[in-house]
Amino acid sequence: LAYFKDADEVYAYIGRLFEELAVDDELAPKFKKANTIVQYQYREPESQITVKLVEGEDGQVDCGATTLEPEVVMTMDADTAHRFWLGKVNVTVALTRGQIKTKGPVAKILKLVPLVRPVFPRYRGILEEAGRKDLLEAA
Amino acid sequence: MEEAGSALDPTPLEGFKDFYQYASTTRVIVGRGLLESTGFEFHKEGARRVLLVTDQVIRGTGLVEKVEAGITGGGLELAGIFDEVPQDSSTSVCDRCAEAARESGADSFLALGGGSVMDTAKVADAVFAHGGTAREQEGFFLMPRDDDGMGRPLDIAPLACIPTTAGTGSEVSMAAVIKEPEERIKLEIADFPLFPRLAILDPETTRTLPAAVAAATGMDAMTHAVEGYVSQDWSPHQDARSLHALRMIRDNLERAVQAGEGEEEARGNMLIGANLAITLALGSVHAMSHPVGAHFGVPHGVANAIHLPHVIRFNAAGGATIAERYRDIGELFDLETGGPGVEAAEALATHITGLVERLGLPTRLSQAGVPESGIPALVEGAMGDGTTLLNPREVGEEDYAELYRRAL
Numbered sequence: 001l002a003y004f005k006d007a008d009e010v011y012a013y014i015g016r017l018f019e020e021l022a023v024d025d026e027l028a029p030k031f032k033k034a035n036t037i038v039q040y041q042y043r044e045p046e047s048q049i050t051v052k053l054v055e056g057e058d059g060q061v062d063c064g065a066t067t068l069e070p071e072v073v074m075t076m077d078a079d080t081a082h083r084f085w086l087g088k089v090n091v092t093v094a095l096t097r098g099q100i101k102t103k104g105p106v107a108k109i110l111k112l113v114p115l116v117r118p119v120f121p122r123y124r125g126i127l128e129e130a131g132r133k134d135l136l137e138a139a
Numbered sequence: 140m141e142e143a144g145s146a147l148d149p150t151p152l153e154g155f156k157d158f159y160q161y162a163s164t165t166r167v168i169v170g171r172g173l174l175e176s177t178g179f180e181f182h183k184e185g186a187r188r189v190l191l192v193t194d195q196v197i198r199g200t201g202l203v204e205k206v207e208a209g210i211t212g213g214g215l216e217l218a219g220i221f222d223e224v225p226q227d228s229s230t231s232v233c234d235r236c237a238e239a240a241r242e243s244g245a246d247s248f249l250a251l252g253g254g255s256v257m258d259t260a261k262v263a264d265a266v267f268a269h270g271g272t273a274r275e276q277e278g279f280f281l282m283p284r285d286d287d288g289m290g291r292p293l294d295i296a297p298l299a300c301i302p303t304t305a306g307t308g309s310e311v312s313m314a315a316v317i318k319e320p321e322e323r324i325k326l327e328i329a330d331f332p333l334f335p336r337l338a339i340l341d342p343e344t345t346r347t348l349p350a351a352v353a354a355a356t357g358m359d360a361m362t363h364a365v366e367g368y369v370s371q372d373w374s375p376h377q378d379a380r381s382l383h384a385l386r387m388i389r390d391n392l393e394r395a396v397q398a399g400e401g402e403e404e405a406r407g408n409m410l411i412g413a414n415l416a417i418t419l420a421l422g423s424v425h426a427m428s429h430p431v432g433a434h435f436g437v438p439h440g441v442a443n444a445i446h447l448p449h450v451i452r453f454n455a456a457g458g459a460t461i462a463e464r465y466r467d468i469g470e471l472f473d474l475e476t477g478g479p480g481v482e483a484a485e486a487l488a489t490h491i492t493g494l495v496e497r498l499g500l501p502t503r504l505s506q507a508g509v510p511e512s513g514i515p516a517l518v519e520g521a522m523g524d525g526t527t528l529l530n531p532r533e534v535g536e537e538d539y540a541e542l543y544r545r546a547l
């Protein structure tokens with residue numbers, strides 16, 4: 001059984017995490033060094049989050065339909081995304097096993113991976129604040 | 140895919156791993172006088188009309204004629220020869236090679252050359268079989284698969300490789316690295332269908348190799364073996380290959396470069412050593428060397444030779460289990476490896492620098508034409524290289540900047 005019951009739940013938690021990161025005084029400038037637009041395409045439930053990370057410009061996060069044209073597309077189960085933001089997915093193993101698939105200049109995203117460590121507790125905090133102990137424990 | 144703690148924490152370099160996979164599907168034949176059997180052997184892999192992929196340098200050695208005779212002598216047809224591969228091949232060359240295969244009616248590819256030639260043939264074969272452009276092939280495990288992309292990867296045309304350098308190991312790997320000149324990056328492409336079906340290792344192919352190229356490619360092989368042994372993506376399977384590759388490189392590299400008595404044996408053994416050393420489980424040496432090649436044209440093996448000692452010191456300072464792995468390697472080289480792990484790693488780093496000097500290669504980036512002003516772009520490239528994630532010690536921008544400064 002998938003962790004999230006529908007796309008709205010994905011947007012409520014993972015989408016909100018991206019929205020917070022996009023305006024974070026400390027983290028946003030670091031992530032914008034990627035200088036790209038990334039689209040996360042999730043399965044089970046079908047959902048999509050597009051994130052604009054461009055230096056010198058405001059961040060933009062679109063949950064669902066978007067007019068942004070992604071340069072990098074990452075495809076995975078929403079469960080994998082959830083577990084990633086809890087710090088429980090080894091990216092290289094997930095890429096090796098095909099659990100995360102990427103399209104486009106992946107180098108721009110790979111260099112962000114070491115930066116995400118401080119984001120894990122924030123995602124956990126979002127779930128705790130929403131009273132979603134079930135999601136915290138399910139992973 | 141369950142890991143304890145944060146997934147960004149380094150994987151322990153000991154114990155039973157949560158996960159790894161190992162594959163080596165290329166049929167390798169090794170020996171003397173094998174070039175005349177090229178067609179006979181490639182026929183067994185499904186080839187009928189062969190596009191021979193090579194470069195202008197190999198054209199001048201007489202090897203092309205020998206392989207051509209081997210192809211036709213084995214009952215295969217030579218569809219054509221594509222000899223436009225440069226030292227550092229690019230996406231446009233791969234696209235032209237795929238087009239040459241289509242126009243000539245080829246049904247298979249035979250690469251005769253070094254890493255650039257073999258990687259060109261791999262990517263061209265993928266474009267030939269699945270369409271699109273070379274640029275669009277980028278990525279790990281992204282080649283077309285049946286069952287909506289979740290099943291078995293679709294085959295490419297039969298591919299055979301005859302390496303003319305002992306270094307890259309591309310003849311038995313499922314990876315290719317190709318330059319994208321406009322973006323000044325090196326594209327990394329890896330998936331199971333890129334394993335060549337056949338590799339032919341014959342010391343005849345490295346007989347005319349210039350000493351400097353033999354030295355640089357040999358150091359590339361050595362770097363594969365060292366990084367493969369300490370990578371976060373280590374495995375007992377690769378450990379066995381890496382350690383024996385290092386024994387063979389230890390015993391044969393300098394003899395193969397210097398020429399003289401026993402030279403043919405040394406060259407043959409270096410072909411095997413490079414073949415055993417290759418792995419996708421690499422680390423920061425390769426992450427640093429890829430942008431140095433893309434921005435400043437430094438040959439890959441030379442860049443690896445320069446970076447390797449510095450990365451060894453950096454990694455060894457990151458933890459005892461990492462340093463102990465370097466101690467294992469030092470023991471193979473009969474180095475003084477008592478005392479703390481960092482001292483054993485220092486002995487190994489110093490030994491490698493001495494080896495690089497004896498081989499006549501530069502030991503500093505500045506000697507290879509890299510200016511200090513280039514460091515910021517190199518750091519950005521290294522941070523975005525997939526092998527950074529496989530390094531046993533976490534590496535940040537400042538770390539890379541410092542490593543490049545030390546190597547300068």
